[in-house]
Amino acid sequence: MSSRLSAAQHSASRSTPPDTALPQRSFFSPAMNTTALRIAAALLALCIFLFDTLSPLEGAVAVLYVLVVLLAAGTGRRSDILVAAVTSLILTVVAYVDTHGLSLAGAPTLRALVSLAAVTIATLLSLKNQAATATLAAQARLLNLSHDMIFVRDTFGQITFWNRASEETYGWSAAEATGRIADELLETRYALPRDAADRVLHDTGRWDGTLEHRTKAGGRITVESRWALQHDARGRIVGVFETNTDVTEREAAHAALVQSERRYRRMFDATRVGVVQEDWSAARRELAALGLADGEALAGHLATHPDLVARLRKVTKIVDVNPAFLAMIGAESNSHLHQTVDDVLSESDPTFGPALAAFARGDGFHEGETEIVRADGSRVPVIFAITFPTVDDGDGNVLVFVVDITERRQAQDAVLHAQAELAHAARVATLGELTASIAHEVNQPLMAVVTNGEAALRWLRRDKPDLQEVDSAIGRVVSEGRRASEIVKRIRAFLTKTPTRSNALDVATLIEEAAQLVQRELARAEVELRVEVPADLPPVIGDRIQLQQVLVNLMVNAGQAMAEHDGRRLLTITADQAHCQVEGGRIEIALRDTGPGISPQHLERLFDPFFTTKPEGMGMGLAICRTTAEAHGGKLSVENPPDGGATFRLTLPIPHHGTAA
Template sequence: MKRFSTGPSAAPHTEVSPSIWLLRAGAVMLAMIIFLIDWLSSLDVAIAVLYVTVILMCADVFSRKSVMAVSIGCGVLTLAAFLLSHGAEWMVPPFARCLVSLCAIAITAFLAMKHMASRDALQAQIHLLHRSEAFLAGAQRLSLTGSIGLKMPSARMYWSDEARRIFQFDESLQPTLEYMMSRTHPDDIDDLKSLIEQAYARHANMEAEFRLLMPDGSCKSVRMLAQQVEDGSGGCEYIGALMDVTATKEAEEALHRSQSQLAHVTRVTTLGEMAASIAHEVNQPLSAVTTNAEAGLRWLNREVPNLDEVRSAIERIKSEAHRASEVIRRIRTLSRKTDPQHVLLDLHDVLHEAADLVRREVSRHRVSLVLQAADEPVWVRGDRVQLQQVIINLLINAVQAMSGMHGRARTLSVSLGNSEDGDATLCLRDNGPGISAQNLPNLFNPFFTTKPEGMGMGLSICRSIIDAHGGRIWAESELGHGASLNFSLPLCEPVAS
């Protein structure tokens, strides 16, 4: 941007340059010369009009008060020269020339004062403009946000210093779209090309996020926002902001890793609490395998072996072994630390697998578990392990909430279906003591728990998982009449093969 220099009156100076002193001395000497010529000369002309030159010279080297004083002094010198030359004789031509000179001096003084006022106002605005530029540059450096401009259809670009710093362009280099694309990461070059196509198509607003590949091999993540502005000639120009969001992206990835690690720890902790139930789930098919093997041997040891019974025993052994391997597979899946993989799932299968893992825990607390689900598959897109973790946490919380209840049957009803707004909804309703209205709003907050030994992270992790799946989770309760924990997920139609 073009810089403007400030004049002498823009700010007070403690030192005056020699040129200013020369101009001031020259103005004083010129005034004295004009006075002597006006006094001593016999020319029939308005010599005092030359005082206009003195006033104009003073307008560049004196303040407004000083210029006013000089103007008054010039008028006094004009009158003094007239009186010294003509005395008390008020001759019409000389007096008329004197009046002309006085009018010229007054008009010049008025115009000079007006010019100085306009100059000072302009200099004040220039000073404010420079200050605003400094503030803007400082704010851009602090916020890692640069400003850019794109003139269409010539594709001429304007860049702020911070935008150049983000792209690491030299000050002598005039950035162009080609230079931008040369800095863009190869995997994101299509996103930038799409943004450029939108600019040529004159879209009102544009937004894109892409990565930059720096000469030293490092990567930056930037976000670009631009808005269309029409100039006076009917052309199109985009004014936008370029933000360096590398630190934000790294923080989001670190948060995601921390959430994944915390969810994994919670799953392992839950499996540890369910150790007895898991051992029972594994022991049941193993005991059945032993029983069926012994039965098969007895049928073989008879005088006439009953091969049909032996075959049936072997089939039962195979079924129970498969059942045991499925239990172990589910436990290994829940305990394995892997990145979430969103695939097409039938929520029925996820619900039944989770219910099988906690069925022993449900029985131990003498709770009657009722599953109510529609016959058709409920297709959602998500991570099977994470959704199982949510359902297991909700089931165990409901079971533990009813553990202190006596005198009536403990019932946990789980219903799966479609809501009115077209989402898949899972509702777990118990007939326990319920949740107080004071605790209900904080139920899904981190570290909030009503259990003496609880950590307050289970429901918080459930909310994070459901939010990451594009759904929502909520609780409803009336104290003394049980509680209902619900979550909904967007439905997803399976792709026909």
């Protein structure tokens, strides 16, 4: 069998282009080889013919024509064999006729017939062998087409056939590999002992498993190997047919996949970000059942059907959560307490509906801020990002990343608190500057109360009590008492430490209340106050106390600036609606005084903290005013109008239509 395969190998190799695998033991190219054989056969035939014709020897020289046929058969071509055979037969007959004529000559005739018979038999055998060889060659060509490495080793383990894929993958040519011991050449590594594989092979005739082979370049490849025993016609084992599939890349890809899986698992387990894997397939079904193709319509439907959102919360299952998320919700393990989204989200959560809308719309990503419920029932403020899987990953793999923002909230609260403290300190400082006015404000009604009370007593204690006077005096006591408490209330409201509140504020009222606080101060400085506010201004959104603080500060400053200035002392406060292309609608409150104006070298630094032009000033007033204006989304600026004085402009945004609280 092995020899026949070797023959097939010859034949197959010959049919291949000359620059690839050459047949073993050949020093010629196939074309040269063929030509040489043909020439040799022709020369041999000529020699035999001459010898047969010219030699006086009586013998069966013509039998030697068998050699010509066999030489021609060496080319492996049917036509060569036939040409050689026909030529040999003709030459035999010609030599016989030339020597003996057409008559029968006894023994020579017999010898000629034997020769003819020998040539014919040799031809027939050669033709048969050629046919078998051609079949094998075709089979070998098929084996060469295979991407698998196929080789045959004989009973000693020596390689007798080595296909193209083997040459390409292992690096050794067929010539180099043939005759080598397969296990030595390839440094085969077996997962199990070699004996075990052989036992299976001998018991069943086949074996398959995974092996490791070496290449000529020194690399190692992993192959899936299939062995089959080869028998000859009598059933004797003549070799092993071995097919190897290179699975190195597949194995590497698999290993990479496993590694990647492990890496993501590590991330999932070790990250401080909470990760929740959720199954949204039930939600998908219910949303699809609504039949609302349009995303906007669906979002609208979800917004107006809280009961639907509530139900979908209950059918959206939690598949897996990571340790960080467990820690976040204060749970020991992935307990039965948290089976659906409904168990985790606070009941007032406003984000699930929009998330469903994003999901149904086919968004890949959705994020928001909400509160989740801990195992002990307390709330945790979080921001989250949802990644919806692509179609082929299925709705069961919705991943939600959750970050606890409690600390951030606390920091924000602390900042707000600090701002409130600072604003309070600033208000106290402002009131400090207003001490004279406040004393006056409060003491006036108190004075009136006491004096009225005393007067009433005196009217009452007269010999003839004047009850009418008593009545009007006590009436004034009551109204003056109320007036006093109003003033105290106003000052206290101004001084209260409150966190920032946002309300819709009427601009006219805002200015009016601030003006009340400084009225006396302005009167003392002999400043005339004129307020011009149109009636139909839209409200601004902000903190009443903080904005009043700004106005009080600006008014006190204006009063102080004008107190040391000769000439008219007029403070005009105007409010107007302006529209800015970039920033939208604005309210602009302008405070214009008739003081000396801001000196140019101070204009730049006027709003800097600790910048002051007053001998006892702290220099915080205007800095805080600007901060407050900016915190409200507005601006505070100053300019010196050409006709004298200074104008401070406080601009505040008007909320967009519909968002006004």
